Every structure is written in structure tokens, then in C-alpha cells.
Amino acid sequence: LAKTTQPISMDSYEGQEVNITCSHNNIATNDYITWYQQFPSQGPRFIIQGYKTKVTNEVASLFIPADRKSSTLSLPRVSLSDTAVYYCPRISNFGNEKLTFGTGTRLTIIP
């Protein structure tokens, strides 16, 4: 059973870099690693996706080691508006292997 594990919550001060790590047990060879962000009262929003090494976009960076058993979402110089829940969904083995969003990491940015 593919499973991801991430911290339940994190706090950080404005302006700092925040790194959220997710472990990906039993990730399949052809699975991509994706991260989503969810603000209160909104649906999740795709942030970034990668297969291995490093991916960067205008929002975040994603670091994936060679063994792909973990990934780290890096948010540079966070602001109060980055307060949200961050998910690294896993592939569930029911049906046709669909994404399952766990409880995510609740990131709180402190002024």
C-alpha cells in the first residue's frame, strides 16, 4: 500500500524559508509526486509536481532525492498569505489506484 507521511502542523515566521517533508513509502516507479495547497473554505490548489531531482516554479521548489522515498516542498520567504494546509497526496490501492489526500500539514505563518 502506497502511503505518504507528513507533519501535522508547522509554524514559521514571515520572511523565512519553510521546508515541508513528505515520506513516500512504496511509491511506484511511474508515479509523480505532487503537492497541493488549501486555504480555508476553498478547494485544494495544485502547487508543484516532480518526478525526481529538483523542480522550481513561481510558487515553490520541490526536492526529490534519487531514491524518491521522500520529497521536500520549499516555500521561499513566506508571508501571512502562505498560511494554509499543504498536502502530498498518495496513491491509494483501492479501485484503479486513485489519489488520496490525508490530513496534510497545517502551516501557520506568524507575523
Added chain:
Amino acid sequence: NAGVTQTPKFRILKIGQSMTLQCTQDMNHNYMYWYRQDPGMGLKLIYYSVGAGITDKGEVPNGYNVSRSTTEDFPLRLELAAPSQTSVYFCASSLEPDDSGEQYFGPGTRLTVT
């Protein structure tokens, strides 16, 4: 593009009533999904569809039904509403299968069953 739209935004149902949550996407995505999110929890997949005419159960399908007669629409039907179905419901769609593609989410429908 409007993306993924859901109606209604809010609804209160009495126990035993039925209703349909509407979901429409204008991105020509084949894949569509229904999730529920209970307070403080993650999302759980209810049903999904890989194309018009094809639907399948997710993790928590009991008490719900879906249909997919067109690429754009994926309504979720609640029969005999129960308090345990109080939740926020999100519809999503994707161009690729969800193990490699980005899912686009709607704004959600907040449902209360009393």
C-alpha cells in the same frame, strides 16, 4: 474558462431528504472526481469518472450515486440524507489520470444535514 463550478454553495437538508450536487467543468477534461472533507480532516474520494458514461467507486461511496452523461457534467446524488453526510463536497477534474496530472478543484458545497 470558468474552470470547475459547483452549485449550490450551501445547503441544509433534513434527515431523509435527497438532493443533487451539481458540478460542471469547461476544460474538456476526461477525468472528474467527487471528494468530501469533514472538519479538520483531509479529502476522501467518493466517486470518480474517467470519461462520459464511465464511473467508479472511490473510498467512501455509500449513500451516494453519480452519473456522467456528458464530458462537462458530473452530478452527485445524495439519497436519504443522514447527519454523517454533513461535510464540504468538492468536485475536481483533470486532463490526465490523477497519478500524474494536476487536478482542478471547484469552490465546494457546504452541506448540513439536521
